[in-house]
Amino acid sequence: KNTLSSSYMTVLNHYASSFFTSNEFTKLNKSVNESLSQLQAELLDTMSTKLSKLVNEQFEEDIETYVNFKEFKPTHYLQNSELRIKENNIDTNLFDNGNGMQRAVTISLIKEMASINNLNMAPSVFLIDEPEVFLHPMGQKSLARELVKLSIDQQVFIATHSPYIIDSYTKDEDDINSMTVLHKLTTGETIIKDISDEMTNITNRPTTAEISYFAYNIPTLEFHDQLFSKAQDNTKTHTIQAVDQKFLEYIRNNSNVESLHSFYTETKHDTTKYYTLPTKIRNLAHHDYNSDCLKDIVDGELLRNSIEFLLIFNKNF
Structure with missing residues (x-):
């Protein structure tokens, strides 16, 4: 405007x-x-x-x-000026075009602002609702980088459902102050939760699976697999059987863990026995992905329970 x-x-x-x-x-x-x-x-x-x-x-x-x-x-x-769009020799005012074109031009202007050094403007607050709309995933990532540049001198708030926008940020490198989830309940109440410190369980940059879990409350086998691999790194174990034993020791030494969830579950793959739920889920996902057993785990609460266990295990080990 x-x-x-x-x-x-x-x-x-x-x-x-x-x-x-x-x-x-x-x-x-x-x-x-x-x-x-x-x-x-x-x-x-x-x-x-x-x-x-x-x-x-x-x-x-x-x-x-x-x-x-x-x-x-x-x-x-x-x-007294106006932005106009010329396409196929048809010349129109920007605001006579659809929302997609208007948003594309607006986003382009914001990206241009971010690229100008020493931009002569008063400190401003940018409130951007769903900047990812109409953008290809690569375009979303490009925009996220420009918004980081813009935030060096200006305050930027983004409301987004895009993991491609969120996973473009690292709190330490980009000085992102907060990542907040808002839930609107059927009662009309809004719950606000800061998840900034929960989003770096795997690396210093949130993964898409991590975002799905903490931002959208969706447990995935991908996130479970990432946490399982992280547990192997933390325990410096080289085999699935070895990390399974670490899980078993942790469960036995923390009685409250097993009392809340049934993490002890004996399974067998080839000739090797395993004893914990995280290992069972990991083996099914890697070797029997289409099994009814894994489907029941994913559709029920066992996958979420196992993810919560792995989060606690990795944090305390």
Whole structure:
């Protein structure tokens, strides 16, 4: 829009600033303002006089009305402009186009703002709702990087459902202050939960599976597998049987864990026996993905329970 604080006006003003400081514009603007002053004087004998007379007839007082032209400034010229789209020789105003085109242009303007060094603008707050709409996943990742640049000097809030936007951030590197989940309940109440510190269980950058679990409350075999591999790294074990024994030891030494969930479950793969639920799920996912047993685990609460166990195990080991 043509408001002074909009992204369009900010970018336009940046690229037009040299023109507005030129001698040519100074002369032009002086001439325009002189002409407006002349017009204002001419209107005193016509429009202003007639309006004053009509007003005084109603109030029976000595009231004078007149037209005043404000001095023209560079911003007035900018606000008289418009963004237009030309496609297949059809020329239209941006706002006569669909939401997809409008959003694409808006996002492009924000990306351009982020690329301009020493942008002359007052500190602003950007509130961006679902910037991923109409964007290809690679475009979403590109946009996320630009928003990080923009946030160096400006405050940026993003509301998103896109894992491609979220997993583009690392809290330590990009100084992202918070990642918050909002749940709107059927009662109308909104629950707000900061998940910033929960999103780096695998690496310093949240994985898509991790986002699905903490942001959208969806347990996945992918996240379970990532946590299982992380447990192997933490325990420095090289075989599935060895890490399974570590799980078993932890369960036996923490009675409250087994009392909450049945993590002890004896299974067999080839000739090797295993004794914990995380290992059972891992083996089924790797070797018998289409089994009814694994389907029941995923559809029920066992997968979530096992993920919660692995989160606790990795945190405390």
